[in-house]
Amino acid sequence: MSETETLPRSAVASPPAGPPPRRGMNPKVKIALGQIAVVIVWLGSWELMSGRVIDPFFSSSPSAVGQQLMEWFRTGSIWPHLLITLQEFGVGLFVGGLAGVLVGFTLGRLPTTAAVLNPFVTVVYSMPKLALAPLFVLWFGIGFGSKIVLVGLISFFLVFYNTFTGARDVDPLFIDSLRIMGANRLTIYRRVVMPSAVVWVMTGLRIAVPQAVIGAVVGELISSNQGVGYVIANAAAFFNTTGVLAGVALVACVSVVLSQMIIMLERWATRWKQG
Known part of the structure; x- marks a missing residue:
């Protein structure tokens, strides 16, 4: 019988537990945030260009x-x-x-x-x-x-x-x-x-x-x-x-x-x- 077999199970070293796997963002939330971002960029760009780049009469x-x-x-x-x-x-x-x-x-x-x-x-x-x-x-x-x-x-x-x-x-x-x-x-x-x-x-x-x-x-x-x-x-x-x-x-x-x-x-x- 080898030495390792005579050791109690609790004495055998186990690999260190790493950090728990990170869970990604919910896909539905990610899609919703992306859609909101698109709307904000679009409306913000339109608001900034109106009266500065484009005549408000037309836009x-x-x-x-x-x-x-x-x-x-x-x-x-x-x-x-x-x-x-x-x-x-x-x-x-x-x-x-x-x-x-x-x-x-x-x-x-x-x-x-x-x-x-x-x-x-x-x-x-x-x-x-x-x-x-x-x-x-x-x-x-x-x-x-x-x-x-x-x-x-x-x-x-x-x-x-x-x-x-x-x-x-x-x-x-x-x-x-x-x-x-x-x-x-x-x-x-x-x-x-x-x-x-x-x-x-x-x-x-x-x-x-x-x-x-x-x-x-x-x-x-x-x-x-x-x-x-x-x-x-x-x-x-x-x-x-x-x-x-x-x-x-x-x-x-x-x-x-x-x-x-x-x-x-x-x-x-x-x-x-x-x-």
């Missing part, structure tokens, strides 16, 4: 834009216009999105019909929707109807193509398994096709939301007497750069908030997948 400044937004909300003058834009967005997205889901699911499970209609759908999709806005005003008037049609048309194709792809992307093994067990077509749709395609549907909605907001605002820019687009057009008519940028900033903020709501809805709808 305004973040402080002036912020004051304009605060004035609108303080007096309440922006609320009626914002509510009109949100109504146009909501109704148009609902109608167009619902139609896109229904048609996308149907054609996704009917490949022959989809092949027949594919060139015609492509032709309609290739048309510049915003360029058709004046025709919508001519056909449906300058009020609520023309904006809903424009928003609905934009939303339809974005949701339709994603839903169509999702319906075709279903694993046929699952469908065959249900057929062997005697499931009818409705059960297959409810148990397999729809849960599998819901991720694609939510992706289409997430893409459609900012585009739908843009469609509503552009429709108001072309012809309207109310809405955020009308506020922007009115400010532009008087060469009010601050008012134009304040309206644009408001539209951007609304788009971000609505997009985040869709992301939350997506997480809820796909919670079965996350678990």
Whole structure:
């Protein structure tokens, strides 16, 4: 027996314990800090250049834009216009999105019909929707109807193509398994096709939301007497750069908030997948 084997276990030297491994910053926190830094640098550079490098008449400044937004909300003058834009967005997205889901699911499970209609759908999709806005005003008037049609048309194709792809992307093994067990077509749709395609549907909605907001605002820019687009057009008519940028900033903020709501809805709808 060697000497080392006769020593008690406690007497055998163990390597010195080093410092505990350092844990890095949470990736979400790091991303948030990076985004805040980008915003600070951007707005700070804009504020410094306004009046020094660039004429404020052409660029305004973040402080002036912020004051304009605060004035609108303080007096309440922006609320009626914002509510009109949100109504146009909501109704148009609902109608167009619902139609896109229904048609996308149907054609996704009917490949022959989809092949027949594919060139015609492509032709309609290739048309510049915003360029058709004046025709919508001519056909449906300058009020609520023309904006809903424009928003609905934009939303339809974005949701339709994603839903169509999702319906075709279903694993046929699952469908065959249900057929062997005697499931009818409705059960297959409810148990397999729809849960599998819901991720694609939510992706289409997430893409459609900012585009739908843009469609509503552009429709108001072309012809309207109310809405955020009308506020922007009115400010532009008087060469009010601050008012134009304040309206644009408001539209951007609304788009971000609505997009985040869709992301939350997506997480809820796909919670079965996350678990």
